[in-house]
Amino acid sequence: MKDLESRYVDSLVERYGSPLFLVSAETLENNVKAFKRMFREKYPKTEVAYAYKANYLFQILKIIHKAGAWAEVASGFEYDIARRLGVPGGSIVFNGPGKTKEHLLAAVSQGALINVDNEEEIRLLVEISGELKKPIDIGIRINADVGINQRIDRFGFNLETGEAFRIVRLCEAAGFLNVICLHLHLTSYIVEPGGEGEYTPAQNIKLIWPKSAGMYEVASKKISKLAKKIKKELGVEIKYIDLGGGFPSIKDLGTYVSKVTGPLVQELGEDGPVLLLEPGRAIVKDAVCLITTILASRKLENGQKAVTADAGINILPTSYWSSQEVRPLRPSGKKLSNTTIYGPLCLQTDIVSRTLINKLERGDKIVVENVGAYNIPQGSPFIYPRPQVVMLEGGQGRVIRRAETINDILELEKVTNT
Numbered sequence: 001m002k003d004l005e006s007r008y009v010d011s012l013v014e015r016y017g018s019p020l021f022l023v024s025a026e027t028l029e030n031n032v033k034a035f036k037r038m039f040r041e042k043y044p045k046t047e048v049a050y051a052y053k054a055n056y057l058f059q060i061l062k063i064i065h066k067a068g069a070w071a072e073v074a075s076g077f078e079y080d081i082a083r084r085l086g087v088p089g090g091s092i093v094f095n096g097p098g099k100t101k102e103h104l105l106a107a108v109s110q111g112a113l114i115n116v117d118n119e120e121e122i123r124l125l126v127e128i129s130g131e132l133k134k135p136i137d138i139g140i141r142i143n144a145d146v147g148i149n150q151r152i153d154r155f156g157f158n159l160e161t162g163e164a165f166r167i168v169r170l171c172e173a174a175g176f177l178n179v180i181c182l183h184l185h186l187t188s189y190i191v192e193p194g195g196e197g198e199y200t201p202a203q204n205i206k207l208i209w210p211k212s213a214g215m216y217e218v219a220s221k222k223i224s225k226l227a228k229k230i231k232k233e234l235g236v237e238i239k240y241i242d243l244g245g246g247f248p249s250i251k252d253l254g255t256y257v258s259k260v261t262g263p264l265v266q267e268l269g270e271d272g273p274v275l276l277l278e279p280g281r282a283i284v285k286d287a288v289c290l291i292t293t294i295l296a297s298r299k300l301e302n303g304q305k306a307v308t309a310d311a312g313i314n315i316l317p318t319s320y321w322s323s324q325e326v327r328p329l330r331p332s333g334k335k336l337s338n339t340t341i342y343g344p345l346c347l348q349t350d351i352v353s354r355t356l357i358n359k360l361e362r363g364d365k366i367v368v369e370n371v372g373a374y375n376i377p378q379g380s381p382f383i384y385p386r387p388q389v390v391m392l393e394g395g396q397g398r399v400i401r402r403a404e405t406i407n408d409i410l411e412l413e414k415v416t417n418t
C-alpha cells in the first residue's frame with residue numbers, strides 16, 4: 001500500500017490505536033481478478049482456490065470469494081469457516097494431512113474435492129464409501145522432485161518411485177474411490193543440506209518465496225505426464241490438475257503463467273483437465289500493511305542504531321523467516337542508517353526488520369509493508385494482545401477485527417465443569 005497518505009494514517013491511528021493492521025479491499029479484489037484473468041488468458045479452464053491459511057479473516061474472505069475464488073482449506077476448522085461463509089461444497093478444495101472421518105464425511109456429502117494425503121485417509125474414505133453405498137471422487141496429493149531440496153515425503157505419494165501411480169491403480173481396482181484430481185503443491189520451505197538431526201527441528205529449514213518459475217514448469221510437466229499415463233494404462237480420465245500455491249505477487253506472475261500452462265497444453269491439449277491453483281500469499285500479502293510507532297531508540301555496541309517499535313513478532317511471526325519491508329510513514333530527510341527494528345517483547349529474537357532507514361525517534365510511525373499473509377492467522381497474544389484490523393474501502397476505514405482485550409482471554413478460561 002504505497003499510496004497511503006500520512007495524514008490519513010495519522011487520523012486512523014488516532015482513532016484505532018497503534019499498532020494497526022490496514023487492509024486494502026481494492027487490492028484484494030484486484031489480486032483475485034488479475035490472478036484468474038492471467039491464467040485464463042492462456043488456459044481458459046482455470047479455477048483459483050484461495051488458500052485460507054494465509055489469512056482467514058471473514059471480511060477478507062468475503063471479498064476474495066466475491067471476486068470469484070473458490071476456497072482451499074487445509075483442516076476441518078478451515079472447512080467449517082468456508083461453509084459458515086456459505087461457500088458451496090463444490091467450490092471447496094479440502095487439503096491437509098489431518099482430516100478426521102467426521103469432516104471427510106461432511107466434505108463427501110457436500111461435494112467438496114478432497115485431496116487425499118495418506119493411506120489412512122484412503123482407508124477412512126473406503127469406509128465412508130461403504131456406509132454411503134456409493135463410490136467417491138477424490139484427488140491424490142503427489143510429491144515429486146522439482147529441484148527443491150524439500151522433505152519430499154512429508155506429504156502425499158511419491159511420483160518418481162511409482163507410489164503415486166500405484167495408489168491410483170489401487171483405488172480404481174477396488175472400485176470405491178475414483179481418482180479425478182492430481183495435486184502437487186510446491187512447498188515454500190527448503191531443507192538446507194547437512195545438519196539434519198543436529199539442530200532443533202526447524203533450524204535448517206528456510207523459506208523460499210517465490211520459487212523459480214522453472215520449478216513450476218517441471219511440476220506441470222511431471223503431473224501432466226502422470227495424468228497421461230493414468231489415462232493410457234488405467235483408462236482413467238483426470239478431471240483436475242491442481243498445482244497448489246506458492247506463486248509470486250501479481251506484478252511478477254507473468255512468466256509463471258506460461259510455465260504452468262505450457263506443459264499442460266503440450267501433454268494434454270487445450271481442452272484437458274481443469275487447472276486448479278491455490279494461491280495464498282499472491283492474493284493477500286500486498287493487500288495488508290501494519291502501522292507501528294517507535295517507542296525508544298538506542299545505539300548498539302557495534303555503533304549501529306536500534307529502535308523499539310510497538311509491534312513485535314507475536315503479531316508479525318513471519319519476521320522469523322525474513323526481515324520485514326519497512327518505510328517511515330513520513331519521509332523525514334534525516335540521515336539513513338542501518339537500523340535494527342525490535343518489537344516490544346522481552347525476547348532477543350523479537351526482530352521485525354534489519355534495514356537502511358532514516359533516523360527514527362520516539363513517536364515516529366513506520367509502515368511495515370506486505371504483511372497480509374501468514375501473520376494475522378499465526379499471531380498470538382504473547383506478552384501483548386493483538387491489535388485492531390481495519391479495512392480500507394472507498395476512502396473509509398472500518399474495523400474488521402477489534403483489538404483483543406484481557407476479557408477475551410479470560411472468556412476462554414471460563415471452564416464451567418472444573
Ligand SMILES: Cc1ncc(COP(=O)(O)O)c(C=O)c1O
Nearest residue numbers: 051185245246247278279280281
Ligand atoms: C496445499 C497448499 N496449497 C496452497 C498453499 C498456499 O501457498 P502460498 O501462500 O505460498 O501461495 C499452501 C501453503 O502452505 C499449501 O500447503
